[in-house]
Amino acid sequence: MGLGLRWYHFALWAGFILVMALMPEFVSKGTLRTMIFANFLAIFAISWDVLSGRTGYISFGHPFLIGIGAYTTAILTKRFDVPVEYAIPAAIAMTMVGGTIMFLPALRIKGSYFALVSLAFMELIYQLVQVIRPDLTGGTRGMSGIVTLTRGAANGYYLSFSLMIIVALSMWLLMRTRLGTALSAIAMNEESVKGSGLSPTKLKLFAFMTSAFVAGLGGAFYVHYLGSIAPRALFDINFVFTIIVATLIGGASTIVGPMFGAFFLTFLLEYLRPFLPGAERYLIYGAIALLLYMYQPKGLYHIFMSQLDRFKKSGDDD
Template sequence: MAADIRLRHVLLWGLFIAGMCLLPFVTTPGTLRTVIFANYLAIFAMSWDFLTGRTGYVSFGHPFLIGIGAYSTAILSYRFGVPVAISIPAAVLITMLAGTLFFLPALRIRGSYFALVTLAFMELMYQLVQVIRPDITGGTRGISGVQTLTSGAFNNFYLSFALMVVIAIVLWTLTRTRLGTALSAIGMNEESVRGSGLNTTKLKLFSFMVSACVAGIGGAFYVHYLGSIAPRALFDINFLFTIIVAALIGGASTIIGPMAGAFFLTFLLEYLRPVLPGSERYFIYGAIALVLYMYQPKGLYAIVEDLAGRVRRKPTQDTVRDRAA
C-alpha cells in the first residue's frame, strides 16, 4: 500500500513537471511572466510553511529573511562587483546567520508574542535599509541595475520553475522523514514532544534554518530576475499577506498546497488588475481567500484530495454492485 502511494506521488510529480515544461510552447510571454512570479511566490510560501505549517510558530517577519537574501546579493554584486556565482550563495549564508541571530531568542516564546516579535524584525529591517549607509543600500529608492541571470520570459520561466521544483521536492522529502514527523508533532503538542526526550529547541532551530535557507535562495534569485530592489516592495504588508494567504489557501503543512495557493493568488490578482488596478483587488482576493478558508480550512489541497478520493471510491462501489448483481 505504501509503495503504491509513493508510486502515485512520483507519477503526479512527473506529470506536473512534464506539463509545466511544455507550457512555454502553448502560451504567451505575458502569461509566462505571470507564472514566473507565481513560481517565486510559491518558493516564499513553501519557506513560510515549513516553519509555521510544521511547528505552529506563526511568522510575520518572513519578508525580513527574503529581504536579507535579496539585499545581500544585490549589494555584493552591484556595489562591490562580486560575481553572481559567489554573491548568491553568500547571500543565502548571510540570511541563515542573520536570521538565526535575530530569531533564535524568539523561538523560546510562542503564540502571539512570537508573531509580534517577527513582525517587529520586518519593520526594523525596513527602517534600517533606508537610514544606514544609503549610499550602499540605495535608501528609500533601493538599488536598480542589478545584474540579471538570464533574459527573456522563456529562459526565466525555466530557471524559476527548476528552482521551485528542486526546493519543493527537497522540502516534501524532508517532511516525510522522522525529522519532519517530529516537527509536525511540535505543532500539535510541543510539551509532549519535549516530554518524550527530544530537544524541541534544536528541532525548531532546524526548521527555521531550512525556512531561512529557502527564503534566502528565493530572495536572491528574485532580485536577479527583477534587476532592482526597493524596501517598499519587499517590506510591505501586502507582500507578507500574500505569502501567508498563499500557504493557507493552498493547504498549510503540505508543501504542495502553498505551491497551488501561490499560483491561484497570482493569477487571481493578475485577472483582477484590469478591473481594480489599485490596492482594492487585495480586498477582493482576501475575501475570496476567507470564504474558501471557511469552507475548507485545510485549503485547496484538501479539496483536491477529497475529490480524488471520491473518484477512486466510485469505481470500487460500482464493482461491488456489479458483483452483487
C-alpha cells in the same frame, strides 16, 4: 528512509513537471511573466510553510529573511563586483544567520507574541536599509541595474520554475520523513514533544534554518530576475499577507498546497487587474480566502485530496 512513496506520486510530479515545462510553447509571454512571479511566490510560501505551517511559529516577518538574501547578493554584485555564483551562496548563508537571529525569540515566546516579534524584525530591517549605509543599500530608493541572470520571459520562466520545483520536491520529500512528523508535533504540543524525549529547540532551529535557506535562495534569485530592489515593495505588509494567504489557500503544512496556492493567488490577482487596478484587488482575494477558509480551513490541497479519496473509493466499489 520511509518516505511512503507510491507510483502515483511519481506520476503526479512527472506530469506536473512535464506540463509546466511545456508552458512556454503554449502561453503568451505575459502569462509566462505572471508564472515567473507565481514561481517565486511559491518558493516564499514553501519557506513560510516549513517554519510556520509546520511548527506553528507564525512569522509575520518573512520578508526580513527574503530581504537579507536579496540585499546581500544585490550589494555584493553591484557594489563589490562579486560574481553572482559567489554572491548567491553568500546571500543564502547570510539569510541563515538571519534565520538564527529570528529563532532566538522563539526560545522564550510563542503564539501571537512571536508573530508580533517577527513583524518587528521586518520593520527593523526596513528602517535599517534606509538609514544605515544608504551608499550600499540605495536607501529609500533601493537599487537598480543589478545583474540579471536571464533574458526573455521563457528563460526567466525556466530558471524560476527549476528553482521552485527543486525547492518544492526537496521540501516535500524532507517533510515526508519522521522529521516532518516531529515538526508538526511541535505545533500540536511542544511540551509533549519534550516529554517524548525530543529537543524542541533543536527541531525549531532546524526549521528556522531550512526556512531561511529557502527564503534566501528565493530572495537572491528574485532580485537577479528583477534587476532591481525597492525596500518599500519588499518590506510591505501586503507582501507578507500574500505569502501567508497563498499558503493557507493552498493548504498549510503540505508543501504542495502553498505551491498551488501561490499560482492560484497570482493568477487571481492578475485577472482582477483590468477590473480593479488598485489595492481593491486585495479585498477580493481576502474575501475569497475567507470563504475558502470557512469551507475548508485546510485549503485547496485537502479539497483535492478528499476528491481523490472519493474517486479511489468509488473505483474500489466498482
